[in-house]
Amino acid sequence: MEVVIAPGDQLARIAADAIETLLRSQPDSVLGLATGSSPLKVYDELARRHVEDGLGFGRARAFMLDEYVGLAPGHPERYRNVIETEIASRVDFAPDAVQGPDGNAGDLPAACAAYEAAIVGAGGVDLQLLGIGTDGHIAFNEPGSSLASRTRIKTLTQQTREDNARFFDDDIDRVPRHCLTQGLATIMSARHLVLLATGKGKAEAVHQLVEGPVSALWPATIMQMHPHATVLVDDAAASRLQ
Numbered sequence: 001m002e003v004v005i006a007p008g009d010q011l012a013r014i015a016a017d018a019i020e021t022l023l024r025s026q027p028d029s030v031l032g033l034a035t036g037s038s039p040l041k042v043y044d045e046l047a048r049r050h051v052e053d054g055l056g057f058g059r060a061r062a063f064m065l066d067e068y069v070g071l072a073p074g075h076p077e078r079y080r081n082v083i084e085t086e087i088a089s090r091v092d093f094a095p096d097a098v099q100g101p102d103g104n105a106g107d108l109p110a111a112c113a114a115y116e117a118a119i120v121g122a123g124g125v126d127l128q129l130l131g132i133g134t135d136g137h138i139a140f141n142e143p144g145s146s147l148a149s150r151t152r153i154k155t156l157t158q159q160t161r162e163d164n165a166r167f168f169d170d171d172i173d174r175v176p177r178h179c180l181t182q183g184l185a186t187i188m189s190a191r192h193l194v195l196l197a198t199g200k201g202k203a204e205a206v207h208q209l210v211e212g213p214v215s216a217l218w219p220a221t222i223m224q225m226h227p228h229a230t231v232l233v234d235d236a237a238a239s240r241l242q
């Protein structure tokens with residue numbers, strides 16, 4: 001695991017560099033996209049490079065990490081819509097090149113299995129962007145998640161619902177209780193993991209991720225077992241590292 005400590009803007013450029021290098025050498029790459037605050041500056045930087053430097057996504061494909069269950073198709077916080085707004089609509093992905101788990105499917109377990117099959121069918125994810133929850137989750141693999149898990153339905157913890165209430169008018173009652181999420185083994189199948197974490201609120205999770213024992217209680221620690229994991233953190237998020 002490589003850990004880079006740098007200011008936030010620089011971290012976004014480092015992550016964008018990794019994606020640009022991949023796309024320029026392999027234009028039909030498969031990207032893994034995260035939602036939440038952490039990747040937003042990366043998406044801004046990729047959109048800028050698309051417009052100013054001709055960075056192309058036209059042959060690339062992308063898979064999202066997770067999705068809330070039961071949010072109306074037009075809901076702005078539905079992750080499919082967030083990804084569309086933050087990155088997909090700002091670059092030149094082909095129609096249907098970006099996929100996410102279907103949180104409104106009639107048969108959610110079948111939707112999860114279909115999503116796993118779609119990722120495998122695409123040849124797997126080349127580079128997976130990740131954020132980390134204050135409780136150590138990656139995607140929505142909350143503490144206690146199986147380290148061998150695949151895409152499935154999960155119940156969000158109270159902590160995550162509190163953390164995400166800021167996206168729902170600070171009203172926790174509006175935050176969905178369930179989600180579909182890639183599992184830890186799904187994420188570990190990606191060929192390069194790039195995790196971003198900024199701010200003091202992430203310091204304990206980053207400490208556990210980098211220095212704690214591998215444990216389902218801090219799900220992100222599974223990344224210690226990955227052959228190519230990059231952790232990008234600012235000073236505040238790194239403040240508990242020894």
Ligand code: F6R
Nearest residue numbers: 034035036037038131132133139
């Ligand atoms: C989002 C996701 C989550 C977030 C995490 C951090 O797709 O999978 O694991 O990455 O909750 O969220 P932010 O970046 O908003 O602090």
